[in-house]
Each structure stands twice: as C-alpha cells, then as structure tokens.
Amino acid sequence: xxxxPGPISLTKGNEAIAKGALAAGLHCYxxxxxxxxxxxxxxxxxxxxxxxxxxxxxxxxxxxxxMLLGAAACGKRAMTSSSSPGIALKQEGISYMAxxxxxxxxxxxxxxxxxxxxxxxxxxDYYQATRGGGHGDYRTLVLAPSTCQEAYDLTIRxxxxxxxxxxxxxxxxxxxxxxxxxxxxEWEYQPNTERExxxxxxxxxxxxxxxxxxxxxxxxxxxxxxNERLQAKHExxxxxxxxxxxxxxxSEVLVVAFGSVGRIAKSSVRKLRSQGYRVGxxxxxxxxxxxxxRIRELAWSNRLITIENNTGQMVDDVRLAARNVADSAxxxxxxxxxxxxEDFLQxxxxxxxxxxxxx
Amino acid sequence: xxxxxxxxxRVAFALPRTMTGASLHFCPGxxxxxxxxxxxxxxxxxxxxxxxxxxxxxxxxxxxxxxxxVDAVEAPHGRAPAVATGVKRARPDxxxxxxxxxxxxxxxxxxxxxxxANRGENVTIxxxxxxxxxMTGGQMAPTTLVGQxxxxxxxxxxxxxDGAPLNMSELIASLEGTAFSARVAVNSIKNIxxxxxxxxxxxxxxxxxxxxxxxxxxxxxxxxxxxxxxQANEHVGQTLVQRFPLGVFKDIxx
Numbered sequence: 001x002x003x004x005p006g007p008i009s010l011t012k013g014n015e016a017i018a019k020g021a022l023a024a025g026l027h028c029y030x031x032x033x034x035x036x037x038x039x040x041x042x043x044x045x046x047x048x049x050x051x052x053x054x055x056x057x058x059x060x061x062x063x064x065x066x067m068l069l070g071a072a073a074c075g076k077r078a079m080t081s082s083s084s085p086g087i088a089l090k091q092e093g094i095s096y097m098a099x100x101x102x103x104x105x106x107x108x109x110x111x112x113x114x115x116x117x118x119x120x121x122x123x124x125d126y127y128q129a130t131r132g133g134g135h136g137d138y139r140t141l142v143l144a145p146s147t148c149q150e151a152y153d154l155t156i157r158x159x160x161x162x163x164x165x166x167x168x169x170x171x172x173x174x175x176x177x178x179x180x181x182x183x184x185x186e187w188e189y190q191p192n193t194e195r196e197x198x199x200x201x202x203x204x205x206x207x208x209x210x211x212x213x214x215x216x217x218x219x220x221x222x223x224x225x226x227n228e229r230l231q232a233k234h235e236x237x238x239x240x241x242x243x244x245x246x247x248x249x250x251s252e253v254l255v256v257a258f259g260s261v262g263r264i265a266k267s268s269v270r271k272l273r274s275q276g277y278r279v280g281x282x283x284x285x286x287x288x289x290x291x292x293x294r295i296r297e298l299a300w301s302n303r304l305i306t307i308e309n310n311t312g313q314m315v316d317d318v319r320l321a322a323r324n325v326a327d328s329a330x331x332x333x334x335x336x337x338x339x340x341x342e343d344f345l346q347x348x349x350x351x352x353x354x355x356x357x358x359x
Numbered sequence: 360x361x362x363x364x365x366x367x368x369r370v371a372f373a374l375p376r377t378m379t380g381a382s383l384h385f386c387p388g389x390x391x392x393x394x395x396x397x398x399x400x401x402x403x404x405x406x407x408x409x410x411x412x413x414x415x416x417x418x419x420x421x422x423x424x425x426x427x428x429v430d431a432v433e434a435p436h437g438r439a440p441a442v443a444t445g446v447k448r449a450r451p452d453x454x455x456x457x458x459x460x461x462x463x464x465x466x467x468x469x470x471x472x473x474x475x476a477n478r479g480e481n482v483t484i485x486x487x488x489x490x491x492x493x494m495t496g497g498q499m500a501p502t503t504l505v506g507q508x509x510x511x512x513x514x515x516x517x518x519x520x521d522g523a524p525l526n527m528s529e530l531i532a533s534l535e536g537t538a539f540s541a542r543v544a545v546n547s548i549k550n551i552x553x554x555x556x557x558x559x560x561x562x563x564x565x566x567x568x569x570x571x572x573x574x575x576x577x578x579x580x581x582x583x584x585x586x587x588x589x590q591a592n593e594h595v596g597q598t599l600v601q602r603f604p605l606g607v608f609k610d611i612x613x
C-alpha cells in the first residue's frame with residue numbers, strides 16, 4: 001500500500017464513497033436504486049465503467065448481494081450499496097458471505113424506519129449492522145464515517161479489512177453524510193490486488209486441485225469447528241479497533257456518539273468546553289469491533305452519556321463496556337428529526353449536574 | 360469407484376476426468392445422476408474442466424461439487440443465476456454454469472432466472488424439473504402438475520387456488536437475451552443422446568458469447584412420487600411430457 005496526494009474537490013458523502021471505492025481498486029459493483037444513496041450507483045455507472053469495471057443495476061437488492069457473492073468468490077474487489085430496507089433484503093447474502101468467508105464491502109446510507117419510514121437521517125440500523133442482521137453466528141466489521149473525507153478514507157480501509165479478514169465489511173452512514181458536500185482530498189493509492197486472493201479465489205482448476213466456496217457444514221462437528229474458527233476471526237478483528245477522542249484528558253463527563261451525530265455532538269462538547277465544562281467525546285469509528293476497553297477506562301473517571309439519532313441502540317454496548325464501573329445516560333433524537341448541536345447541550349449539562357451533585 | 364481394469368478387461372465407458380468418482384447420494388431411480396454425468400461429459404468433451412466455475416444451488420443437487428470436479432461456489436436458495444452473473448462479470452474468460460432444481464429456480468428464484476436471461480448473461484443454467492421440492496420431502500412446486508398429490512397438496516394441485524404449472528423453457532425462450540432454450544429428458548437412451556446434444560449446444564452458446572443458455576431436464580423423483588424407479592421413468596415419458604413438451608424453444612447459436 002502506497003499513497004500520494006490526489007485532487008481536491010467539493011464532494012457529496014455518497015460520491016466520496018464511490019470515489020474511495022474506485023481508488024481502492026473496485027472491479028465490480030452491483031446495486032438497486034434507493035434514496036438516499038442513489039448517487040453512489042449513479043456515479044459508478046459512469047466512472048466505474050469508464051475504468052473497465054463491471055456495473056449492474058440489479059433487479060433487486062437480493063440479486064445485487066448475490067452478484068456480489070459471485071464476484072467476491074472470484075477474489076475481485078466488489079461492492080454493493082443501499083439504504084436500510086434494502087440492506088435488510090441483503091442480509092441473507094451477507095450471512096452466506098460471512099459463512100463462506102468472502103470479502104466484500106456493503107454500504108448502508110441509512111434512512112428512517114421501521115418499514116418504509118422516511119428518507120430522513122437515522123441511526124436506527126445500529127443493531128442491524130453490529131449484530132450481523134442476518135441469520136447465524138457471524139459478525140461483520142462495521143465502519144462509521146462522520147465526514148466526507150472519512151467516508152472516502154474508510155471506504156479504502158474497508159476493502160483492506162475485507163480482504164485481510166476475508167469477511168464482509170459494512171460502511172454505516174446516514175442521509176446527513178450521504179447528502180452533505182464538503183472538501184475532499186483524494187489520495188492515490190495502489191492496492192496490491194494482484195495476488196491478494198490467489199490462494200483461495202475461484203479461477204478454474206488449472207494446475208491445482210478444484211476449489212470450493214461454501215457455508216454448508218453438515219458432517220458431525222463440522223459446523224461447530226467452522227463457527228469456532230469464525231469466532232476466533234471475530235476476536236482478531238479487535239486489532240483493527242478505531243475511534244476518535246476529543247478533550248478527554250481531564251473530562252468528567254464523556255459523550256459517546258457515532259457517525260454524523262458524533263460530529264454534531266463534538267460541536268456541543270466544544271461549546272461546553274468554551275464555557276468551562278470539562279466535557280469530552282469518544283466517537284467510535286469501528287462499531288464492530290467496539291472500543292469497549294477504552295470506554296471502560298474512561299468510565300472510571302467520567303459520567304457517561306450516549307447520544308444517538310435513534311431510540312437507544314449503541315447505548316447497550318456502552319453500558320456493557322462500562323458494566324460494574326458506571327452506567328450511561330441516554331439521549332436519543334428520534335429518527336425523522338434532524339439534531340443540532342444545541343439539542344445536546346441540555347442533556348449533557350444534566351449529566352454534568354448529576355456529577356457535580358455527587359461530588 | 361472407477362477401479363483399474365483387470366488383465367482380461369478393457370474400459371468401455373470411462374468416467375469423465377471432470378467427475379470425482381464419488382458415489383452419488385441420490386435415491387434409486389432419480390435422474391440427477393444421469394444429468395450430472397451428462398454435465399461432466401460435456402465439460403470434458405469441450406475441454407472446459409480447467410476453466411469452469413460451477414454455481415451450486417439448494418435442493419437435492421446441493422452436493423454437485425462433490426461429483427463434478429471443478430471450482431465451485433454455493434449460492435443461496437434460488438440465487439444461482441445472480442451468483443453466476445457476479446462470477447461471469449468478474450471472470451468473463453471462464454465457463455460458468457449453474458445447476459438448479461424446480462423449487463429453487465421456478466419458485467424462490469423466479470426473479471433471478473428471468474432477469475439473468477433477460478440481460479443475456481453469458482452463462483448456462485441447467486434446470487432439473489421433477490415437479491416437486493425433492494429434498495424437503497416432496498412439497499408442491501411451481502411445476503407440480505394439476506391434480507398431482509404432494510405433501511402440501513394432499514388433494515392434488517388445484518388450478519383455482521394454486522395456479523397452473525410454469526413452463527420455464529418456453530418463458531425463457533421468449534426473452535431477447537436468451538440464445539438457447541430447450542427441454543429434454545433422460546428417460547430413454549434416445550432422449551439421453553438428444554439431451555447431451557442439446558447440452559452441448561447450450562455450452563456452445565456460452566463459449567461463443569452468444570447470450571444466455573438454458574436447458575431443462577425432466578427428471579424422475581420416485582421417492583416423492585411414491586413410485587418405483589421403473590414406474591417413475593415411465594411417468595416422465597407418458598405424463599410429464601404432456602404438460603412439458605420436449606423440444607428446442609429458442610436457438611440462435613451459430
């Protein structure tokens with residue numbers, strides 16, 4: 001992996017993801033239109049094809065995720081993208097890819113639910129993304145960008161991780177990220193894709209025994225062994241933990257928030273800091289694996305509040321991380337409502353006051 | 360399985376090198392074994408063994424990779440044409456075929472097969488129609504004949520509530536992306552020979568990059584039809600072909 005600076009442009013989050021995928025050596029992309037992510041297929045229908053890649057607008061989310069499975073089985077860098085209900089439809093294929101140990105990138109620019117919900121920003125898919133979503137005992141790595149630049153950078157990272165672990169990687173964004181325009185600094189990156197799948201990908205059994213990619217293990221004990229191997233892999237994913245910390249050196253209240261909301265909460269924290277409150281922020285960048293050890297460390301010296309654009313999902317992981325040390329308060333903005341930094345000031349101050357009262 | 364010939368023996372009918380020789384798990388009288396064999400023979404005849412990627416499906420043929428000795432990937436139920444699409448787009452220089460039963464292809468996978476054909480994907484789908492969901496115990500399929508008793512149509516398939524059987528080869532022949540679509544049977548030597556010829560043509564459609572190729576094999580299912588192997592074989596030739604006529608429905612292969 002080597003990199004040098006590329007062009008700078010004003011780019012939408014969705015396009016940043018598409019550009020990141022191209023920079024990462026995307027070869028095949030399959031998707032079905034859905035708001036608020038349709039800029040990704042629109043961009044790639046032109047630019048991926050111009051670069052000699054394969055683009056298919058599939059007949060359904062189900063077909064697109066299975067096309068992804070097929071391309072991944074050939075060891076190609078492949079991606080699909082969608083939004084919440086579309087990602088729900090893809091879960092069968094994601095489970096098969098996890099069970100078959102196939103690398104692929106799945107982008108969810110989520111929208112409000114349940115059901116048809118709305119096209120507004122929402123973080124209601126945290127459970128779906130981090131709990132696997134589909135059937136069986138598996139995990140996907142989950143990356144949660146909060147800026148257009150990070151969307152680009154993490155898309156490149158997603159392909160690296162997918163091939164390193166031979167596992168699907170989910171990029172979880174929302175309509176704020178997908179539809180926002182920001183300056184984007186591209187960087188040229190030469191992925192070493194030539195040999196990365198040489199020892200397992202399907203290519204025709206020439207001068208070697210035939211290969212089989214599957215998730216079916218019927219023999220006695222076979223599935224147990226397979227699941228134990230997958231579990232060991234999920235443990236290894238911890239080496240790729242990533243998070244952002246802001247103003248935690250002397251903080252007494254720690255805000256935990258991810259994605260767009262993490263960024264909005266940072267503005268709230270900054271404002272409170274300027275007023276003299278010792279408040280800090282931890283923004284998980286990998287949602288699975290989850291930075292639980294760091295949260296637990298900070299829980300010894302901080303009162304916690306988790307803020308999400310949902311009715312309370314990641315807060316479960318924060319509470320699990322801090323168990324027997326501290327609890328976490330929760331402030332949720334319901335999907336369908338766009339939060340602002342001012343919305344979070346009062347909830348954070350309430351936690352601050354509880355901490356003061358305790359002293 | 361294929362032991363070496365003794366001193367006074369000669370090989371009259373060798374196993375194709377594209378097959379593993381593993382004993383088939385199919386029920387006595389099932390036609391999957393013959394169809395597997397034809398698939399393997401045609402791969403060998405066209406020298407495709409080292410350049411083929413097989414897409415398996417879910418049903419009685421789920422273990423095709425144990426018998427056909429080529430690179431293979433397992434597709435979720437009904438999704439083989441979508442997986443084959445992904446494989447072919449990733450490796451257009453490889454020969455890609457899927458193998459699906461009628462529950463898999465005509466019920467849950469109806470959308471994937473129709474759109475794969477309609478896009479004219481340069482892949483081959485081998486479709487085995489035995490008019491029931493075999494592996495799950497003989498439930499009604501979209502291909503079950505009107506009046507046919509199954510475990511989920513105990514009174515016989517009812518046109519008014521269950522609809523009529525789907526004739527997949529004719530439907531697929533109607534799409535512009537299709538280069539070849541045929542229905543064959545393996546219930547007699549003559550039909551096996553014709554089936555092999557049609558399969559060769561389907562393979563040629565792909566090798567010549569002419570579009571989507573589809574071949575439907577009528578197959579006996581003695582276990583779920585509650586017949587002995589001979590009765591089931593006769594049932595294919597006497598009854599199934601009435602509803603599912605044998606023939607080539609589209610052929611633009613040069």
